[in-house]
Amino acid sequence: MQAMDFSRGLNAMKLKLICSAAAFVLASAFVPASAQMQFERIPEGHVQSPDADEVPPAAPAPKVHPFAMMAGTWTGGGMIDLTNDIHEKLRCRATYTYNQASSGLALAIRCASDNYKFELTSNVVERNGQLSGTWNETAYGVSGSISGRVNGGRISAEARGDSFTASLSVNTNGNRQSVTITPKATYIINVQIGMGKAAAATASR
Secondary structure: OHHHHHHHHHHHHHHHHHHHHHHHHHHHHOOOHHHHHHHHHOOOOOOOOOOOOOOOOOOOOOOOOHHHHHOEEEEEEEEEEEOOOEEEEEEEEEEEEEEOOOOEEEEEEEEEOOOOEEEEEEEEEEEOOEEEEEEEEOOOOEEEEEEEEEEOOEEEEEEEEOOOEEEEEEEEEOOEEEEEEEEEOOOEEEEEEEEEEOOOOOOOO
8 A cells, every 4th residue: 555655656756847847848948049048158156237248339539620720829930942042040930710610710920030021811711621711911011812722730722912922831730830831933932831839828826
């Protein structure tokens, strides 16, 4: 009698194990394969953050207008080449004022040597890489129009007046700037200027 009860209990236990195994297999069939792989990859005792591997995208760098990079005061010097093989050293100072609303630039360049000087002022605007505006040279009383192109820190332009034409090149790289002015059919052959940007003045306390 006891043997029969033990046999019945053993058969009932086997039946429960078979049912449990069948239930596990059936449940596994409905779990997505990706979830099964995720469960297999997580080490025992490790708590995984849901966004641990996600890196937020970097914010794009703000675009700076080329004229904005030039704004401020620049000082330096260079050389003026004249006819009859005359070369004189220049002392120069330039001021650039940027107008963000109009994409405009007001510039004033003043240079002097022992025997010569010039004061060039100009107001220009930029539209889709094209530059246009007016210029004036106060020391010799000449003026006219200016047009050209802006490409990053490089300006290539031509200044025209009633009796004066000159090509103008301005290259700005960080706090360094070079200016080349090449007049046509005048006693001034070429002007080369190199300048550095002056540090902004701090307010006195």
